[in-house]
Amino acid sequence: MGAPAIIVEDLKKTFLVRQKEPGVWGSVKALFHPAQAQVHAVRGVSFSVERGEVLGFIGPNGAGKSTTIKMLTGILHPSAGDARVLGLCPWRDRQRLAFRIGCVFGQKSQLWYHLPPADTFDLLARIYEVPSAQYRRRRDWLVELFEIGEFLRTPVRKLSLGQRMRCEIAAALLHCPQVLFLDEPTIGLDVIARQQIRDLISVLNREEGTTVFLTSHDVGDIERLCKRVIIVNHGEVVMDDRLSTLRHRYLRHKIIDLKLAEEAPPPRVPGVEVLKSSSYGLKMRVDTAAVAIEAVVAEIMARYRVADITITDPPMEEIIAAIYRESGCAEGGGGGEVAGHA
Amino acid sequence: MRKYLEVLRITVRSHTVYVYDIAFNSLFMAVVMFAFLQLWRATYGGTGQRMLGGFAFSDMVWYLVMTETIVMSMPALASRIDQEIKTGDIAYSLARPYSYLGFQYAAFLGEAAVRMPVNYLVGASVAWLGTRTFPVPGWHLLGQALAIWLGVTLFFLNRLVMGLIAFWTEETSGFQLIYDRAMWILGGLLLPVELFPGPLRGVAEVLPFRYAINGPARLFVRFDVRYFLELLEYQGVWLAVLGLAAHLLYRAGMRRVTLNGG
Numbered sequence: 001m002g003a004p005a006i007i008v009e010d011l012k013k014t015f016l017v018r019q020k021e022p023g024v025w026g027s028v029k030a031l032f033h034p035a036q037a038q039v040h041a042v043r044g045v046s047f048s049v050e051r052g053e054v055l056g057f058i059g060p061n062g063a064g065k066s067t068t069i070k071m072l073t074g075i076l077h078p079s080a081g082d083a084r085v086l087g088l089c090p091w092r093d094r095q096r097l098a099f100r101i102g103c104v105f106g107q108k109s110q111l112w113y114h115l116p117p118a119d120t121f122d123l124l125a126r127i128y129e130v131p132s133a134q135y136r137r138r139r140d141w142l143v144e145l146f147e148i149g150e151f152l153r154t155p156v157r158k159l160s161l162g163q164r165m166r167c168e169i170a171a172a173l174l175h176c177p178q179v180l181f182l183d184e185p186t187i188g189l190d191v192i193a194r195q196q197i198r199d200l201i202s203v204l205n206r207e208e209g210t211t212v213f214l215t216s217h218d219v220g221d222i223e224r225l226c227k228r229v230i231i232v233n234h235g236e237v238v239m240d241d242r243l244s245t246l247r248h249r250y251l252r253h254k255i256i257d258l259k260l261a262e263e264a265p266p267p268r269v270p271g272v273e274v275l276k277s278s279s280y281g282l283k284m285r286v287d288t289a290a291v292a293i294e295a296v297v298a299e300i301m302a303r304y305r306v307a308d309i310t311i312t313d314p315p316m317e318e319i320i321a322a323i324y325r326e327s328g329c330a331e332g333g334g335g336g337e338v339a340g341h342a
Numbered sequence: 343m344r345k346y347l348e349v350l351r352i353t354v355r356s357h358t359v360y361v362y363d364i365a366f367n368s369l370f371m372a373v374v375m376f377a378f379l380q381l382w383r384a385t386y387g388g389t390g391q392r393m394l395g396g397f398a399f400s401d402m403v404w405y406l407v408m409t410e411t412i413v414m415s416m417p418a419l420a421s422r423i424d425q426e427i428k429t430g431d432i433a434y435s436l437a438r439p440y441s442y443l444g445f446q447y448a449a450f451l452g453e454a455a456v457r458m459p460v461n462y463l464v465g466a467s468v469a470w471l472g473t474r475t476f477p478v479p480g481w482h483l484l485g486q487a488l489a490i491w492l493g494v495t496l497f498f499l500n501r502l503v504m505g506l507i508a509f510w511t512e513e514t515s516g517f518q519l520i521y522d523r524a525m526w527i528l529g530g531l532l533l534p535v536e537l538f539p540g541p542l543r544g545v546a547e548v549l550p551f552r553y554a555i556n557g558p559a560r561l562f563v564r565f566d567v568r569y570f571l572e573l574l575e576y577q578g579v580w581l582a583v584l585g586l587a588a589h590l591l592y593r594a595g596m597r598r599v600t601l602n603g604g
Binding site: 070073074075076077091094095098099101103105108112114115119120122123126127128129155 | 344345347348349352355356359360431433434436437438439440599600
């Protein structure tokens with residue numbers, strides 16, 4: 001195995017943010033004595049990502065995920081520390097690196113809104129200087145893989161969010177990047193669209209050996225895609241381990257939210273704890289180490305007339321709290337922590 | 343270079359989608375043209391002069407067609423950049439292998455290229471109905487086109503500089519409002535700079551605005567090689583000055599973005 005695709009050493013990012021007291025007087029005061037506060041978004045993270053690896057970089061909102069990805073793509077300069085992506089320093093060799101990486105920022109579209117995705121593809125091929133014949137081959141392959149042929153000529157504004165995201169990822173892959181940065185690619189998508197995106201990333205990694213750096217606050221993304229996961233909170237790495245460890249230690253239960261079509265008593269199944277019960281609703285915690293989720297769902301479907309069912313993983317905050325509990329530390333209060341000075 | 347041509351091409355396509363919308367908006371131009379046509383007719387009639395500041399009545403009307411076409415076709419670049427800076431979206435351009443300023447220039451030209459013919463068509467129709475004249479294009483068409491292109495580029499740089507100020511002020515709509523009005527008045531949008539009273543003309547001469555509006559429009563109605571060469575010279579100087587200003591502002595602003603996230 002060659003050198004890692006990504007090496008990060010003690011990377012830090014501190015922002016200076018303007019502060020203003022509330023009210024009109026606060027605004028006047030801020031004009032003459034502007035106060036600034038330091039926000040420690042990333043507080044010394046270190047890790048490496050092997051070539052061909054799919055790494056899940058997860059954490060709650062404000063944990064420092066996007067700031068880290070922005071430093072690794074050269075958009076932000078770090079306050080301290082070092083990083084290498086494909087042997088290049090992202091913020092110094094930004095333009096050279098841009099040809100070798102692909103980026104999808106879930107909340108920032110690169111598709112031209114009023115035009116079909118095909119037009120943006122043509123533009124990106126030119127911007128990334130992909131030779132015409134190679135571009136056509138690559139585009140056709142991606143269109144087939146992502147199953148976007150039927151709406152390739154439909155204006156982006158008329159596409160669903162899921163269709164748009166498939167096009168976004170395909171667009172980011174036109175120039176055959178060796179590393180793909182995906183910042184919250186499944187945000188706002190429904191269950192089916194989310195699953196499609198996960199499958200595509202998985203296929204891509206398998207077929208092309210593309211290194212994938214995936215940020216998400218959805219544990220489900222990570223469970224289906226990654227072998228290794230880094231959890232960040234308040235700008236610090238709180239866990240860097242194999243997914244199996246995360247699953248074994250902290251993803252031992254799922255939450256089932258049930259809406260019933262008729263009144264019924266709560267079930268008595270070993271490993272299932274009823275958290276909340278009302279006439280037509282049940283919320284249960286399933287210990288997946290004691291009973292398989294499929295078995296519980298089968299039991300529910302057999303016993304009840306179900307109007308709606310939702311199965312979710314424990315929220316990220318709960319996992320992080322469990323990690324802190326296990327390590328015997330109080331929850332760190334760094335990220336987003338504000339140190340004010342005038 | 344080819345990537346910027348592709349940006350221009352895709353911008354043209356993107357704005358062609360709304361060509362009817364642009365055509366509808368250009369009806370405002372018809373109203374303005376009609377009002378000024380009547381005004382100038384009354385002025386020429388009232389003074390009894392055949393020429394004012396070297397412009398015959400029909401020249402004056404066609405001068406207005408060109409100044410209005412230029413001004414009304416310029417994309418709202420400053421507010422777009424202002425918005426990109428405020429939302430932090432401008433930072434994402436750093437992750438792409440192109441020059442942000444080059445991209446914006448190509449997109450600006452692309453949008454102007456869709457708007458200008460539509461606006462010109464509307465303005466020219468009113469002018470023809472009012473004067474029954476039409477400036478016949480000749481060998482000097484290339485020179486006129488060059489002067490207009492450089493004028494549009496000056497417009498681009500003016501609006502770019504305005505937008506980039508948002509790196510420091512966050513909000514530029516107030517500046518834009520004043521700057522645009524100053525540009526229109528001192529650039530000779532409604533009244534040729536040649537007709538300005540002495541001191542005001544002196545101010546207009548030392549500012550870049552007239553080389554974006556008045557100069558190309560004057561050449562459009564009456565081509566003169568000497569004036570053309572003089573105009574190119576001034577346009578070149580202001581392009582260099584504003585280009586450098588935009589480059590420095592962009593560099594300093596992006597430094598703030600990469601260091602402090604905008």
